[in-house]
Amino acid sequence: MPQFLHPLRFTGARILRDGEMQRRSIAIAEGRITKGPLPEVDLTGYLILPGIVDLHADTVDRHLPPRMASPLAPDLALAASDRDAAAHGVTTGWLAQDWSWEGGHRAPDRAEALMAALAAYRPRMLTDLRLQLRCEIHTVGTAERLLEAIGRYRIDYVVFHNRLDAAAERAQDRPWPPPCRADRDGLAAAQAAMPDVPRYLCRLAEAFDAMGVLYGSHGDPDGETRERFSMIGARIAEFPTTRRAAAAAKAMNDPVLLGAPDVMRDGSQPGQVPATDLIAQGLCDALVSDFYYPALTHAVWRLVDLGLKTLPQAWGMVSQRPAEILRLPDRGRLDIGKRADLCVINERTRAVEMTIAGGRLTYLAGEAAHRFVHRIHALDMAAE
DSSP states (O other): OOOOOOOEEEEESSSEEEEEEEOEEEEEEEEEEEOOOOOOOEEEOOOOOOOEEEEOOOTTTGGOOSSSTTHHHHHHHHHHHHHHHHTTTTTEEEEEEEEEETTTGGGHHHHHHHHHHHHHHHOOOSSSSEEEEEEEETTGGHHHHHHHHHHHHHHOOOEEEOOOHHHHHHHHHSSSSSOOHHHHHHHHHHHHGGGGGHHHHHHHHHHHHHHOOEEEOOOOOOHHHHHHHTTOOOEEEESOOOHHHHHHHHHHHOOOEHHHHHHHTTTOSSSSSOOOHHHHTTTEEEEOOBBTTTHHHHHHHHHHHHSOOHHHHHHHTTTTTHHHHOOTTSSSSOTTBBBBOEEEEEEETTOEEEEETTTEEEEEEEEHHHHHHHHHHHHHHOOO
8 A cells, every 4th residue: 555645735726625616725644634834736727626436336347357367367457446446536436246146257256256355455455445245136045145245344335236137038038049057047046036035135134234334226227116125224226227216216315326427428228317317307416437437527527518517516426425425424525634535637638637545646647747746856855
């Protein structure tokens, strides 16, 4: 893990404080936002914004080399995801991993392997990376194993997902080639478990409450589904596929998460309500990277350019609001005493040029790099 930066004050930039862009300085020391006279770095022409808190990233699989031996792959994929997150302003992020009856990269074995790899990688971590488990609701027989893994690896965020209907439709639509025996057996076992699903979910919800795990659901298709999940405590609505599901969540004060790529490309998956429509109607609380880290900042600027949000409002959807949803009071805002998580953006190009996570420099590029390195070199020379 990189060392804390020397105490510094950044001047000349526009800074997001108290819900508005202000022309003022900001100081950091020992991993926290602080105050007082400190050596200065001039960032005129830049925006200093709270570090991004990303609640869902499907990036690990993209960084897994298809022909590399599996013992090495998770470590390399985590390191690549870590660097990718830092380069796009992310200072805290959850990597999404399935826990499903489907097998392969969605199997519990794969989930536990990734949990272990993440725990081993943590001492070298740049970004505060955590794991979000996407639990398929028909994994009834894995309850003990699931809860033991969550406790052992301190998983703090789970979402429920129903993949059975889609899997059954695929099996009917594609009679040839026939599915392998493992797929057939998995589908049959999941279908047989349907009567036990309500009891299973209630058991998990009770255990999560006792463990302090936050939980929600993924891909709610309608208001009734969202209401059922909300009633058992799964209050976070991730990627609702219809306006009715998103509206039901808001009516129950459940936060709604949407994918930043859907905002960036001004659309959504076929048959789903466009993300920009839900945002315009006040039915979205936070944006997540989903499968593409660069979409986070691009989505913010698109909302600003469309006139749907001001910059402070749009940036709050990727920083302050996600931190509130996952109950992280020490981040998401640039206030004295909070964790020093900063995203520095070139105001002209809108590119991320510096990321500071927990007071540690995790990414530096462009003109910001020239200014920063020049100033640090001058301070070192003065010290000598």
